[in-house]
Amino acid sequence: MSGVPMRKYLFLISSVIIAQPAFAQDETDSASEYAEAAPLGSATGNIVVVSTGLPLPINRTGQPVSVIGLDEIKQIQGPDLSRVLSRLPGVAQSRQGGVGSLTSVRVRGGEADDLLVLIDGVRVADAADINNQFDFGNLLAGNIERVELLRGSNSVVWGSDAVAGVMNIVSRIDNGIAASAEYGSDDTKYATLSGGVVQGALAAGLAGTYYDSDGFSRAASGTEADGFEQWQLTGRARYDLTPNLAIVASGRFADGESEFDGYDPAPPYALIDTQDYSRTRQYSGRTGLHYVTDLLTLDAGYALSDTRRRYYDAAQAEPFQYGYKGRNERAELFGRVTPMGDVALDFGAQREWSRFSSTFDAPAKARTTSGHALLGWYGERGTIAAGARYDDHSRFGGEWSFGANGSLNLVSDIRLRAAYGEGFKAPSLYQLFSDYGNPGVEPETSRAYDIAVEKGDRNGPLFIAVSAFRRDSRNLIGFASCYGITTGLCATRPFGYYDNTGRARAKGFEVELAASPSATLRTGATYSYVKAVDRTEGSFTQGNDLGRRPRHAVAAWIDWQSPWLLALGADARLVGDSYENVYNSTSLDGFATVDLRASLPFGPLELYGRVENLFDAGYQTAAGYANAGRSAYVGARFKI
Known part of the structure; x- marks a missing residue:
C-alpha cells in the first residue's frame, strides 16, 4: 500500500474496531413475498432468492x-x-470519476460482467455493452430496500453471467410516506420521495429520486x-x-446525463478535459403470478430490460456522435x-430474447431457451442440494451447468458449509455481431469451490x-489483434x-465479523484476500495479476446510539x-478512506450529516x- 504511512492504517483500524457500535436489525421486506414462500423447516435470519430463485432462509443454503x-442503508x-x-x-470496485460515472463491481476476482445483477428479479445487464455489463453508476441508493449478494458461480439456477456472483437489489416499499433532501460539496443536491401502503391483500409502493451535482474533473x-x-x-406491488x-x-425508470473526459488525439493520448457527455435511459420491469401452497410454489412472469446510451461532444457543431440500444425480454417460471x-425440488424454465443495435453496427439478436432442476434436503441439522441446468443459445448451441452445496450444524449456531458451482457466460451480441464480432466465439466457463465456517447471523x-474459495475460468473472451495478419477473420476485420x-484463476479467503454487544452499539469488519492471475499458457502475461483486482481489502464500520438521541x-x-491491466504496466496505489456520520431525530423528522x-x-x-x-x-428526512 504505497503512498500512505503505516501509522495512518493502524490508527484507522483501531478507531473502527475498538469503538463497538450498533443499531437495529434489518427490517422485514414490506411486500412479504419472501415470508410467504414454503419455509423448508424452521429458520432464523434473512430470506433470500439468490440461491434458488425462490425465497429460502439464508441458513438453509451452503452458498x-x-x-x-x-436500516443499514x-x-x-x-x-x-x-x-x-x-x-x-x-x-472490489472501480469508477471513472464521481457519482454517475462508469462504476464496475468485481466479486472474488471476477470481471465486472461476471456478476449477474437483478433489480427486483429482473436481469438488468446492458445488452448493447461490449461485455454485457451492468453499470452501477446509473443506480442510486435512495430507492433500495435491500441488497443480496451470492459470491461464487451459480449458473445452475441463473444461467449466463452468474460466473463470479449474483446480486439481487430489491426496491423499497414504505408503509406511509417518506422523504429526504440533502445538500453538500460540489453543489450536490439529492432528494428522495416514496409512498406506499401495506394493508390486507395489498402491498404497493412508489419511490423516486433526483440527483444533481457539478462534480469534479474526471480526468x-x-x-x-x-x-x-x-x-x-x-x-413494486403485490x-x-x-x-x-x-x-x-x-x-424502474432512470434518465440521466453525465459529463466525462476523453483522450488527447495526439501522443501520448492522455486523458484530458473535454466537453463530452452522455445520456442514458434505462427501464426495466416484471409482472407475474405467485402461487404458494404447502406442497407447491410457482412464480411465473415476464420481464424486460432496456438500456439506451447516446454520446455527445459539445465542442462539435453537431454534438451527437454515436449511440447504442440494448434490450432483453424474458419469460420465466420458477x-x-x-x-x-x-x-424440496426446485425447478425452472426460461426463454430469453436479446437484441442490440448501434450507430455503427447493424441490428443483431439472439434467443436462449433453458431449464434447470435442483434437488435438496433442508433439515434442522444440515442441508444438501445438487442440480443441473441446460441452456440452448441460438448462436453457439448448448451448455450444461452443474452445482452442489451443503451445510452442517456443528454445535449451537456454528455451522460448516461448502459449495461447488459451475458458471458460464454467453458471448455478448457485440462480441458476436459487431464490426469486431466473431460468430464462432464460444462461451466462457468456470468451476468454483467454496468452504466456510460461520457462527451466528450477520445481523x-x-x-x-x-471462508476460502477458488475459481478456475476457461475460454475467456478477449480482443485478438490483426496487426500484420490478413488471413482468416482478419481479412474482413483488419483491426x-x-x-x-x-x-x-482466482483464489483467496474472506473474514467477516459483526457484533452488537448492546442495544445501542454495533460494529462490523471484513477482510478479503483475492489473488486473481492470468493462466493463459504461452502468453507473456501468464502469471500476472488481472487488472483492477487488489489482493487486500478491509472494510470496517461502527454505529453508536448515544443516550442523548444523537447517533x-x-x-x-x-x-x-x-x-490497471493484465500487462501490469501501470500500478494503482493502495488507499484508505474514512467517512464520519451523525443523525439526530426530532419526532418523525431526522437531521443528518x-x-x-x-483525510x-x-x-x-x-x-x-x-x-x-x-x-x-447535510440533510433531513422524515417518515409518516
Whole structure:
C-alpha cells in the first residue's frame, strides 16, 4: 500500500474496531413475498432468492450469501451505492470519476460482467455493452430496500453471467410516506420521495429520486468539473387474489446525463478535459403470478430490460456522435415442490430474447431457451442440494451447468458449509455481431469451490465467518489483434476481433465479523484476500495479476446510539495495491478512506450529516481517473 504511512492504517483500524457500535436489525421486506414462500423447516435470519430463485432462509443454503437491509442503508447515508457495497466481502470496485460515472463491481476476482445483477428479479445487464455489463453508476441508493449478494458461480439456477456472483437489489416499499433532501460539496443536491401502503391483500409502493451535482474533473490531470444529473423512479406491488395466489409487478425508470473526459488525439493520448457527455435511459420491469401452497410454489412472469446510451461532444457543431440500444425480454417460471418433510425440488424454465443495435453496427439478436432442476434436503441439522441446468443459445448451441452445496450444524449456531458451482457466460451480441464480432466465439466457463465456517447471523448479536474459495475460468473472451495478419477473420476485420483467448484463476479467503454487544452499539469488519492471475499458457502475461483486482481489502464500520438521541457512526475502507491491466504496466496505489456520520431525530423528522474521505486521500481505482476528495453533506428526512 504505497503512498500512505503505516501509522495512518493502524490508527484507522483501531478507531473502527475498538469503538463497538450498533443499531437495529434489518427490517422485514414490506411486500412479504419472501415470508410467504414454503419455509423448508424452521429458520432464523434473512430470506433470500439468490440461491434458488425462490425465497429460502439464508441458513438453509451452503452458498456464501450476504444481505444488507434498509436500516443499514439508511445509516450509511447518501446516494452513492458504492459506499454500501464496500461493506460486502470479496467486492472490489472501480469508477471513472464521481457519482454517475462508469462504476464496475468485481466479486472474488471476477470481471465486472461476471456478476449477474437483478433489480427486483429482473436481469438488468446492458445488452448493447461490449461485455454485457451492468453499470452501477446509473443506480442510486435512495430507492433500495435491500441488497443480496451470492459470491461464487451459480449458473445452475441463473444461467449466463452468474460466473463470479449474483446480486439481487430489491426496491423499497414504505408503509406511509417518506422523504429526504440533502445538500453538500460540489453543489450536490439529492432528494428522495416514496409512498406506499401495506394493508390486507395489498402491498404497493412508489419511490423516486433526483440527483444533481457539478462534480469534479474526471480526468485526474484536469480542472474542468464533470457533473451528473439523474432522476429515477421505481415501483413494486403485490395483490393477493386468493390466500394462495398473488399478482406481482415491479418497474424502474432512470434518465440521466453525465459529463466525462476523453483522450488527447495526439501522443501520448492522455486523458484530458473535454466537453463530452452522455445520456442514458434505462427501464426495466416484471409482472407475474405467485402461487404458494404447502406442497407447491410457482412464480411465473415476464420481464424486460432496456438500456439506451447516446454520446455527445459539445465542442462539435453537431454534438451527437454515436449511440447504442440494448434490450432483453424474458419469460420465466420458477417452481418448488416439497413432497415430504424437508425435501424440496426446485425447478425452472426460461426463454430469453436479446437484441442490440448501434450507430455503427447493424441490428443483431439472439434467443436462449433453458431449464434447470435442483434437488435438496433442508433439515434442522444440515442441508444438501445438487442440480443441473441446460441452456440452448441460438448462436453457439448448448451448455450444461452443474452445482452442489451443503451445510452442517456443528454445535449451537456454528455451522460448516461448502459449495461447488459451475458458471458460464454467453458471448455478448457485440462480441458476436459487431464490426469486431466473431460468430464462432464460444462461451466462457468456470468451476468454483467454496468452504466456510460461520457462527451466528450477520445481523444478529455476534457473527463470525471465515471462508476460502477458488475459481478456475476457461475460454475467456478477449480482443485478438490483426496487426500484420490478413488471413482468416482478419481479412474482413483488419483491426481485430473477439475470440476465446485466455484462462484465469482466482483464489483467496474472506473474514467477516459483526457484533452488537448492546442495544445501542454495533460494529462490523471484513477482510478479503483475492489473488486473481492470468493462466493463459504461452502468453507473456501468464502469471500476472488481472487488472483492477487488489489482493487486500478491509472494510470496517461502527454505529453508536448515544443516550442523548444523537447517533454517531464511521466507515473505513483500506484497499491494497493493484494494476490497471493484465500487462501490469501501470500500478494503482493502495488507499484508505474514512467517512464520519451523525443523525439526530426530532419526532418523525431526522437531521443528518456526514463527511466522506475525511483525510482527503487522493487515489485512483481506474488509471487516470480522479476520485472525490474530502466532501461534506447535510440533510433531513422524515417518515409518516
